Amino acid sequence: MTTLLHIDASARFGRSDEISHGSHTRRLTAHFVQQWTAMRPETKVIYRDVGQEPPPYITGQWIHAAFTPENKREAWMRDVLRVSDTLVDEILQADLIVAGVPMYNFGPPAQFKAYIDNIVRVGRTFGFDRSREGEPYWPLLSDSGKRLVILSSRGDYGYQPGGRIGTQNHVEASVRTAFAYIGVTDVYEAAIEYDEFADHRLVDSIQQAEAAVKSLVSQLV
Template identity: 65%
Template sequence: MTRILHIDASARPHSSAENPFGSHSRRLGARFALAWRTAHGSDENIVYRDVGQQPPQPVSGAWIHAAFTKPEQRLPWMSETLAESDGLIDELLAADIIVAGVPMYNFAPPAQFKAWIDNIVRVGRTFGFDRSRPGDPYWPLLAGAGKTLVILSSRGDHDYGKGGRIEALNHVEASIATAFNYIGITDIRSVAIEFDEFADARLKASIEKAEAEVDALVETLVRERQQRNAA
């Protein structure tokens, strides 16, 4: 069975499908999860984490000290400091598909999601480092694991997508992809709602388009996973 890790990062606690002041990224994430459950008749393989409402602790000096100490040399306080990070990484390692609802805040992901990224991009767990290694001393530890990342975003303005008039201002998908590529996850799909700050017919059309894209993406991923399992 395919395992899903569903993450919400919006500071807004409700979906815009239920509350006019709710989150569009939560709306798309919920739609993805519902479509996946419908396709499989079960949600037992979906793990949900709301970093928007319960963000991980940000990386501290103690965290860095502990993370860059070899596991066999760590003191008890170091293991305690890394416990939350270990749990988040374990969830990531167990997942086949990571579905991340990440709105754009001031052209980039919310701080809550950045804290999650900082906790899961970790030496010895998701990337390797050896200063004596010829060439590149860093390498991804999740390469070849067959994982897929789905980024479901929302934006106040419009034309942030590829070739759009303000593509250069969009540091959401690009920054997330950089971090995931670094640890070896390169299969990345994305859908986004735009025009939120306009709150007119263009927003409605963007929501409808994005929801249709999410539905189609779920169908595609289900088919791809079935073909992969049959191979």
């Protein structure tokens, strides 16, 4: 049975196909999950809304706790890491991760960056040994077969690689980098553009993105 981790990171509540000024990324992730589960109804879906319920930001205490060996952690350390442990457990369970990550000022929302900071965990999703010959860091999920789908949206257009402002897009690249660091390198993408134009170009972009989502489901299922 496949386990699908569905993540939404938009600060907007609701979907753009259901309410005015709703989220395009919530729309895309919902379409993906609906189409996937229609084809694979036995799929276990885990839902995480970091847009509306963001994880805590990393603190000095969090870093202290995370880099303390498990058998030496004090009670307060376990408390500090409790949310992070839950988020990591969800990643470990998942075969497929579907993340709705809109562009906010050229990068992911702060809520999603907080999520990334909580799941990139020494000893759980990446290894570190300063005495190790060669590279002291290594991913722990490389052999897990996990796949990641990044569904994004942006107000302007031309953010694709080679596009008119493609070099200003730090969404997909940063998400890819973080997940590759822990060993998830099988990544797929689709995005809606022209949101701030709100004309036929947005309508066309939504149609193209939804078609891309449908194609991805067929490809990955």
